[in-house]
Amino acid sequence: MNIEYVENTEYHQAQLRFNARIEAEIDKWHWYDAMLFRLYLESGKSMRDISDGTTISLRSVFNTITECKRKLKENCKEDYLDLVNGQYELIK
Numbered sequence: 001m002n003i004e005y006v007e008n009t010e011y012h013q014a015q016l017r018f019n020a021r022i023e024a025e026i027d028k029w030h031w032y033d034a035m036l037f038r039l040y041l042e043s044g045k046s047m048r049d050i051s052d053g054t055t056i057s058l059r060s061v062f063n064t065i066t067e068c069k070r071k072l073k074e075n076c077k078e079d080y081l082d083l084v085n086g087q088y089e090l091i092k
Helices: 003-027 031-043 047-053 058-084
Strands: none
Touching (some): 003 031, 003 058, 031 047
């Protein structure tokens, strides 16, 4: 087994834990916030496209997505920094 393979495996496992952490955080939110944020992430649509395809105003879409990003940064920042810095064992 070579060192690069071990490092990639550790990184992959840490990435999976980090993704699970993000999903757990999103699951804590109000259903509307979680639904709109997941739509934004998974669809690849812009905020304007989401607004145009729904009855939700662009201002509301913008405010919701901005607040969701803020909450993710606030609550997952440490784990993200651990992932970037290669401190995989610290990711919860």
